[in-house]
Structures are given as C-alpha cells and as structure tokens.
Amino acid sequence: MSDRPVFVIGCPRSGTTMLQLMLHSHPRMAVPPETRFLVPAYYRRRKWGDLRVTHRRRALAEWIATDRTTKFRELKIDKDEFVRQCVAGPGSLGSVIGTAFRMYADRFDKSRWGDKRPSYVKQVDMLLRLFPDAQFIHLIRDGRDCVSSLKEMPWYTLDSFHAISTWAEAIDAGARLRRTLPEDTYYELRYEDLTDDPSTELKKICHFLEEEFSPAMVSPREAASVAVPQHKVWHSNTHGEVIRTRVGSWANRLEDWEIALCEHMLGDRLESMGYELTGAPKPSREHITTCQKTMQKRRASRMRKHVRDRFNRLREPSPVAAMLTSRQRSLAGVPQQRPELVV
Template identity: 35%
Template sequence: MTACFGQPIFIVGAPRSGTTLLQYMLRSHPNISLPTGESHFFIPLYSNRHTFGDLSQKENIRRVLEAMYHQSSEFLDTDLHGLCFDIDSLADEFQHQGRDTIPAIIAGLYEKNAAGEGKNRWGDKTPYYVLHMPTILEMFPDAQFIHLIRDGRDVLLSLFGRCHDFGVYNSYYGARYWEQYVATGQHLGRQLAPDQYLEVRYEDLLAFPERTVRHILNFLGEPFDPAVIHFRKAGEAGKTPLVQRDLQPKNIAKWRQRLKPWQLWLFEGAVGSLLYSNGYPLATKARPLPLPVRLLGRLHNNWKRRWRKN
C-alpha cells in the first residue's frame, strides 16, 4: 500500500512546557518528520468517525479531509512542509491506497508529508493529547509518547503571559490547570509499556542537552545526531522565541524572581505534592489551601473568563 514508516511519535504535556522546543529539536533529526504546529483534529475526527459513512468511498474520504481542514486550516496550510494539502488529490490517493479508516487517513497525510521531507518516520506535537493517550493508542497501537514536564511555577508565568489564550488568570487556577495535564499524563503513562511512554523534564533538556537527547533517541530507537541539539530554528516571528535561537540553559526557575509570595503560597498549596514528586523543591510549607480560598480562586477565574468573552 505504502512505504514502510516507523512508529508514530507524539510529544505531549501541559501547554507552555517546552513542547514546541522539543518539536523543533526532533524534527531536525534526519529520520523524523514533525509538522511545526499543532494538529488538534485527531480526537474530534476519531470520536465522530461513525458520522462519515463508508470510507472506502472517495466522497466520504473527502468529507473527512474537509472536516480536518475546517478544524485546523492554518496548520494544514502552513505547518506541513512536505506536501500541499489538496483535498481532491489526497482523496483520490487515499482511496487508491485503501485507506478506509480515520487512523489510516491521518497516517496517510503524515506519511506523505514525511516522504516529501525525505523522512521515514512521522510524529505530532499537540500537548492536550496527553489527556487522550489511550485513544491515540487505539488509533495507532505502536505509538510512542514523550511527556515533557516543566516546573509548574514557570508554566504558570508563561500561562499568565498568554492568559487570554489559555483562560488562566490566577495562581490557584493555574496550579489546577498544570496538575490536570501532568497528573493525568503520569497516571495514563504508568499503564503503558516502557517502550511506549517516556517522561522528560524540560529543565534537563536545557541543562544537559546531549545526555537528554541521547536518552530520548534511545527510547525512540533512533541514532544520535547532533543536529537535534543544533536544531533548525524557526523563521516565523510568531513562533515561540526559544525556537528562534540556541538552547537557553538559564530559562529555568524564573518564578523565583517573578512570582509574588502570595502567588507561590497559592500554587504550592494547591499542587505542592505533585511539584515535589517530580523533583521540584518547594519554596513554602505548601499547606493545603482552605476551602474558601479554593472556591474564591475558581470563582475569580470563571468571572475573568466571562468578562473576557463579553
């Protein structure tokens, strides 16, 4: 049907945890193709797979591709560097190849993109897929996941910088947001085989890049290549600044200077045990927050979200 491609790779984790940096690093490997954006359509398409009818029919494949484009047009137009997303030609090709399931159609797109880049393996970086790893594995049973974890207090600072995008307006809500991704990912990851799931700390990637990259590539079964450390930088002004320059080892623990004491008290009081269990020393006694404080944190964040929408 098609050329043989290696196991798909998924970079996942809490938003603002360095997943874009790792994406740009791994896509610089001579064997690995990773689009430069986030897909977001895997779960919606698969969840609604029964609505597309018989996918041996070209018109129904076309409907899948149209739904994909409706969901993620910018990604499909600008972040696939090995192909041009043309619905008609792709529908013809995928029908001819016998791609009659949603996973087969998605794989066909990524494999064609990888082939266009001269690569023999494809991957995807969409952070929230960490919450859906069992579904991704149902779609792609041989998938491998790299769960990137960053100090939640630095994640909080980054979320504050884009508060309107992520809807995080206070430290308590930011703590719970970070916890949802990290704790869920670790819980699901413990149920996977060692060759399917790997946790990597963002801080280790910056402080010990060669050792960490070797560890990642060994997990993936790929040879070490220094191009991953000296990765191809992003030329687009809108991309994360860290993917436009070399690795920045000092881009850690910024929370020590920038978070106020009461913000630290809220964050560590909410998720101190999760921080500590992931190797991040605490700056407070991290006592559990009183119920009124937790309620106020949720109410404040919900009010800010509604105010923003209006």
C-alpha cells in the first residue's frame, strides 16, 4: 500500500477545503487544517544549519511547535513528543516537517498524510524537493467564480486585478505541471465535476492515489469538525452536504466591468478548461492596462524569489529531502527498515 504524501493545490476559493475533507474522510488518509510552517522553514533553511546535528533538529522542531505564526496547534499533537521524534529522526529538513504531518495521521490511526494550501500550486518544485515521492491533486474552478469569491473573503485585501492574476497563475502553473510531471504524480479535476458527481470523481482520485474508494468521502461533514477550525467562518459551508449552489454564481456577484475583464484576460484559459464565455463587451483600456501591470509585477516578484532560491540551493547546509516513507528512503539510498524495527 502507498505511503506517499498528498498535496491539494489550486487557486484560493476553488473548493480545496471541500476536497481536503473528502480525502480526510478516507480511512487511510489524514489531511489537517492549514498550517504555516512548511514554506517558512524551507526558505529559512540556512538559518537552521546542518540538520544532521541533533541540536539543530531540536531548534527547528521547537520553532515549529512553539512559534505563534506556524499554527502547529491546529494539528493537536503533543509538542514535546514531536520534538523528541524529530531529534530521533533523520537529519533533513523534509524529515522534520514530515514528522509533524505523520504524527497528525497517527492521531487518527491512518497510514498516509496530506496537506492543503492553495498557493502550493506555484511551489510544487519546492514540495518535490522536500517530499520527492509526493502526489498532487489540482482542483480547478471557473475563474469568474474564484474572483467573485475572493472579493468577499475577510482575509483578502487585494483588488479584482490581483484576484484575476491569482487564477491565471494557478492555471498556468497547472499547465506546466501537466507537461512535466509523471501521470502518477499530478492529477487535476474541475470543481464543477466534483460537485456534480462526487462518487465518480472521487473514484478517479482514489485510482490515482492507488487507494480503494470509500463511500464516506462523498459526505465529509463529520471530517469538518476536526479538519476545519471553527474560527474559519468562510468555510462554514463545508459543514454541510456537497452542493452546487455556488456554481456559476459569479454572474450575480461580479460587476459588469469585472466580467468583461475576466473574460478578456482569462478567456483562452477559461475555454481550455471547458468554461463558456458570455461574449461580454471588451473592457476599457484602463482596466486592461491595470490588470496587465498587476500581472507583470507579480511575475517579476516570483522570478526574484526563484532566483534567490536557486542561489540558496548552492549553499544548503544539509539534506532537504524527507527520509520517512519507503520511496523517500529508497531515493535517498537509506536502507529500508524491517517492520519489527519500526517504532
């Protein structure tokens, strides 16, 4: 049976929390609420030093377990035991991070863990460095619905131009992943298809994950009580049945100029994903120019970060890849543990 990590990715407000709960409802998979330590730990990896050294692993584990920004508390695992297992475990960044998720799966007596964060769609290269055997499920939703939903979120402080750019970036990243990753590593589906026929789509996902389909995945209400924090009121709909009432609701939630701009800037991408356009009139030159400039600035920012990361890869103090699963250990050239020796 597979023990590969699974990451749920996509544009924010595309239904990734619903999919997280569906996967968490599987008897072999645990997918926790969103945390905030994986990405910062990776980009600060030089700070932690050589993680093959015991006290360095302890320092990283204690930061993950105690810093207020990491949301480690959402996992509800014992922080002292987490630190102990990290200190006793393999000396790599991915191994320390992966230990937190593995312990979360242990809470539910499950064999596999996953993680859900929409922005991971643009960070798959980083995730594969940490977890080289990872699998990715990209959930895609009509960009106009994503834009309209983002605008209504209390945590989203940017404008419609940024929301449009966010969806375009997710779709473009998915296209690259589709071209470059093996079929057993990357899988994508549409939110509209998942909500229209959950059983069929979940069976396809289970086939991709090499897991048996579980009917419990179709109605994941119970999982919401443990995998979605109550303070996230914008996910309140995940506590009910899977519904389609929000599909296409952008028509009543976006202003006319926003619909026109979405279809002008995203039209080719929308149609390539099977979404029909309304034939809205061309948006104003001012709106087009502002959106183009927003996209260019965001692209330049990503490139600068990418260049910095490439430079930092030349000066990494210790291994990055996790050595926890059977495939990770094989890729790292680490002897497989005999079952009777696994603690």
